[in-house]
Amino acid sequence: MRKTIAIVFAVLVLLPVVVAAVTVTTPQGAQEVFARGDLLDALAVLRLAGVDVQFAAAAGSYNASAGEHQVQFTPGGSLAVVDGRLTRLPGPLRQLEGHIVCAPATAAVLLAPFGWTLNGSGASLELAHASAGEQIEVSVVRAPTGTTVVVRGTKQRPQVVATRGVVALQFVTPVTLAKPVVPEAELLGGDLRGTTLTLRLAPGAEVANTYPLDDPPRFVVRLGTAAPAAALAAPRAGPLVVLDPGHGGGDQGAKGPGSELEKDITLAVARATAAQLQAAGVNARLTRDGDDTVSLTDRTALANRMQATVFVSIHANASLARGAHGAETYYMSADASDAQAAQSAARENASASPDTVQLILWDLAHVANLNNSARVARSIQERLNALQGIKDRGIRQAPFVVLTGATMPAALVEVGFLSNANEAARLALPDTQQQIAAALAAAIVDYLHEPTPTPTTPAGTPTP
């Protein structure tokens, strides 16, 4: 009896010390991989899958690549960049006895972009080619508050690209449709091409918001109804200016030392500017005409739907440089990333199979809009410089969210600094607001009347 107890004791004590590897079954056969407890050698598993893994000393991170796919991760971290997108890993990667180790679940996430799965547990794991990917199912839930499209069967959070009538969900890893998308309510149908699920929406339907849910994992696309385009873009005589009073509702924006609120000042200036424009015979509309919360994208979307001639977003500034003062006017920056975004938007806008000529025409329209945005911005800044006695302040470019989706010349004006006590007190005065409004209205009228060789977008070509 004592002998049996002693043998069992020896086996139980020595086994965890001796077992330092896990068997990974691959299509080529079984392979031993370094392991400690629940952790296994991540680099070895990636290499078993034919993934090239290099340590980039300059970047301090590992670079795993195969074909078009690339994953970067850092020992000690729980984040990875998977094909250019930030991904949170299920657990951290650690350095242990000269190996980079992680839990199998983390290794599975690293392997997924390369088309591999890692299943099993304990001392035996199976590395296999991913089948066609996760099986997803699309269904529609109708409620009095609106229609919701639910994509079940995936934990992925796809990138959402919504354009008029179409919403594209771009998944990171392959997915398959368990069954065809059945048209219902505002969902007219859907197709899966590669890792992109394209959903077609009924006229007037648009994406209100999207979010993932757990238990069971699913991705939700909530639809809203756009205001009828015909009503918004009713035939009108002359140009339409959409003025956007910055912030509003729960978002008060910047706050001055005397409790002056940006959202109040921008609304007052926008209302006064609209009145001045109307008096000058120019149609003007506001993105909000009260203390309302309006998202940045909805502001631009409204101007787009109304087919506005010009879009001007009005703000009041703040800076930790307490001496900062005066107005500043910005328009959209046109750096490489914006050009890429523009091209990508063009592809989405164009059709499922982008046409080169259409893309070139779209690009021309984009450049024309950018040039005209600069003209609007310059016109505004010159008028405000004259009003405020500033001689040397020019216009600037920056990637403002509220200007990103505008399909017409657009600018963002900061009428002054609320962080500057003197300027904040002046900006809160109705007289100052009227003066600024007069300058803005005059600048917009200048722009509208200034003759320019504006290239027009050919019929059938999406505007940027």
Added chain:
Amino acid sequence: MKALRPIAATLVVLGILAAVVVLSRHHRASAPAPAPEGATPAPTPVPASLVLFFPGDDTMLHREMREVPELPAGTPARIKLVVEELVAGSRRGFAPALPWPATVQTVFLDREGDAWVDLSPPPAGAVSGTGGELALAYATVNSVVANCPAVRRVQLLFGGQQVATLGHIDLSRPLAPNPELVAP
């Protein structure tokens, strides 16, 4: 007594294993850790200077040279140093660029030269207005790119998350340096 022999043998084996582990750890501690494949030996530290950018009263970013005891060779360490010096603030009286004790949590550098810099998130209300956001974003981007030759653009992350915007500027994509915001 014979029955206890396996236990004794087990204890002896365990003792040997423990000794091997201890000796191996001692050896590893005293010897320099083997550098991963592709790593280069660390250069001898030499005093150097960083170029930093801070916002001024004219709402432009101003260059400020900063002497440092040594310039780390690796991009992640250099980015951490740049952020530490930005957090420390200007010595020439310019306004803060990062108005909270931001720390770099993670750095990635991809093949395209985009550095993914994960900062501890700013407390609510710390960054206000276009001026505050532009200062935060471009003081960081301009400073990182100016001091790290391998970096072309910077993708800012906060608390491990990609943030679409802090209110005005689009932070969902990597930002290239903006020379228009730099004082001549």
